[in-house]
Amino acid sequence: MDLFDKISEDIKEAMKAKDKVKLEALRNVKKYFIEAKTAPGANDTLTDEAATKIIQKLVKQGKDSAEIFIGQNRQDLAEAEMAQVRAMEIYLPKQMTPEELEAAIKAIIAETGATSAKDMGKVMGVATKKLAGLAEGRAISALVKELLA
Structure with a gap:
């Protein structure tokens, strides 16, 4: 099962579990996956390598946003952002120590x-x-x- 299909399956699981944070994060990831698949020259395909790069980019953006929220003393927004980051990090390769x-x-x-x-x-x-x-x-x-x- 490739990463696109895994995300799609996990969206269904998140809906059944009523996990709003994970559902929102995975729907956002899938949106970017679909955009990449339908981009000119993509031939309606998305490799796991390309999918991983998309998730890495979204995780980085989420962490950067959380830092900005913390700098603006908005801990509530930072925590929400980091919850989504944690939901996406599951699909990334293990980071080096x-x-x-x-x-x-x-x-x-x-x-x-x-x-x-x-x-x-x-x-x-x-x-x-x-x-x-x-x-x-x-x-x-x-x-x-x-x-x-």
Whole structure:
């Protein structure tokens, strides 16, 4: 079962369970999936890889929105946003721990032969490809900067 079908099935389950937060989050995800499937050149298909990228983007947007709400002292809205983020994160690959991320980045630095902050672009190019979906871009960038400094 691909991710599109899994989301569709889970929407039905959320409706039966009367889980409004999960239902709203999954309907939003499915809306973006359908938009991607019907986009010009998509040939009415959506790979699991593309679907995962869509969910990652929505999770990142949700976390960013929650941060803004917290900054504006609107904890109620931040909590609602984070509840939806948690409902979507279930469908993402397991994120790396900080220790695993550091080990992976050290290996990439050794592989690319980077020695200083000037080589950050080279390291980031490899790291973002290899670690896509396993760690947030911000975390990767911050750790690369720290290790090359």
